[in-house]
Amino acid sequence: MWILGCAIVVSDDDAQLTSLLTGRLDLGPTETHPRKTNPRVTRPGEADDVRSSEWRLRIRHDGAVPVDVHRVASCFVADARGLRFLEGWSVGWVVGANCAARVTVHHVSEANDARISSVGSRSDATFDVSVDVFGDPSDDPLPILLAIGEGVSARPIIPLHAAILSQSGRSIAMLGPSGAGKTTSAVLAALDGWQIIAEDTAWLDPETLEVVGSDRQLRLRSGTELLVDEALARRNIDIAHEPHDGVKRLLSFDAIGGRGNGAHLDEVVVLGPRDSPWLAGPLRPAQVAIALHQAAGIPIIESVRPVRAAAIASVAQRVSGRRISASSGLSGL
C-alpha cells in the first residue's frame, strides 16, 4: 500500500517553483491494488520516489497572499469597466493596508451589465462576481484584485497558470512554473499547427471543462528567444521589432496566427525542467489534482477552498494527465 506526500507551492519565485513542481509531481510507480496493508504517510523527501522541497509561501502586504492569485486576478481588473454593488452571497473579505474588499458571488445572472468581464480579451469570459470596496483603494488596489480572483474561484471557476493549446478539437493545459518552457512550447506548437488559447493565464470551468485565456500577448523569457527566433525565421516570420517590457519580450498573438477563443479541456500536461531527470508518463488523477492545485494557487478565503477542491476533483477525474520533459520537445503532444 502506498500513501505518498510531497510539498505544494504558491510562489512567485521561478526557481523555487521549479524545484517544487519537480518534487511534487515526480511520484514513482504505485501499486494498482489498493487492498493491502501498511498504510503510511510519507513526508516530503522521505520516500525514494519523492523529492523534498524548501519552498515557503511568499507574503505580500500584511496578509498571506498567494501571489499567483494576484497575477491571475489582475488581468481582470485591468480590463474591468467598473465595480458594481449588488446583493448576493457574500463570500468573504480581503483586507489590505488602506482598504478592504468584500466578495459577492451571484448564483444567477439576470443582467449582463451586472458582470465583471475580461473585456479586451478575445475570450470574453464573464463571471457573476461583484466586489464592494471600502476605504481608499487608490494606493492599495491589491484587495480588489484578490477579491475578484476569490470571487471567480467561488463561482467556481479555476484560475490556471498555464498555456492552453488546441488542435483538431483536442485541447491541453500545459502546466509548469515560469521558466519551465510553457511559452516556448506554446510558440513552437503554434508553428506546428496548434492554436494558442492562453500563454500564461487561463480560466477553467469545472462543470463544462471549457477553458478560456486571458492573455493579450505572448511574453517570452530571455534565453528562450533564440529557440523561438530560429523557429520563427524558418517560417519567415519577422518579430525583430516586437517590444520588451523590461523583463520579457512581448510577442503579438497575430505574429503566430492569432489566438483561440476557448476550448474544451481534454488533457493536463505537466512540463518538467530541462536539466533534471524527469520521468515522462501518465499521471494519476491525484497527480493531476495536485498539478491543478499548484497552477491555481490556494484561495485566500477559507470558504472558497473546499469549493476549489471540489472543482479540481471534478476536473482531475475527467481529463487525462501526463508529464513530459521540456527538453524532449513537443513531439509527444
Add this chain to the structure above:
Amino acid sequence: MKLPHVIETDLSDEMVLLDPRTREVFTLNAVGRVIWEHLDRGVAEVVARVIDEFDITHEAATKDCETLLQQLSQAGLISAAQS
C-alpha cells in the same frame, strides 16, 4: 479529529490532503481515504469500515488504522487528541 483547515480533494479512489498552513500536500490511497473519511467516528468504526470494504483481517486493519492515524497526527492533519 480532522483539522478543519485541511483541504480535501476527493478523487473517489484517492484523496489529496492539502495543508494551506504548511503548503504540504499528501495523497491517500483507497484504504487511506476510507480511514480519513471515517476517522472522526473513532478507531473501532474506522476499522469496521476498512474491513467492510477491503480484504483484510481485523488485526491488520486495526494496525493499519492506528499507524495511519499516528502519521496523520504527526503530519499535522488531525488533532493529537484523536490520534
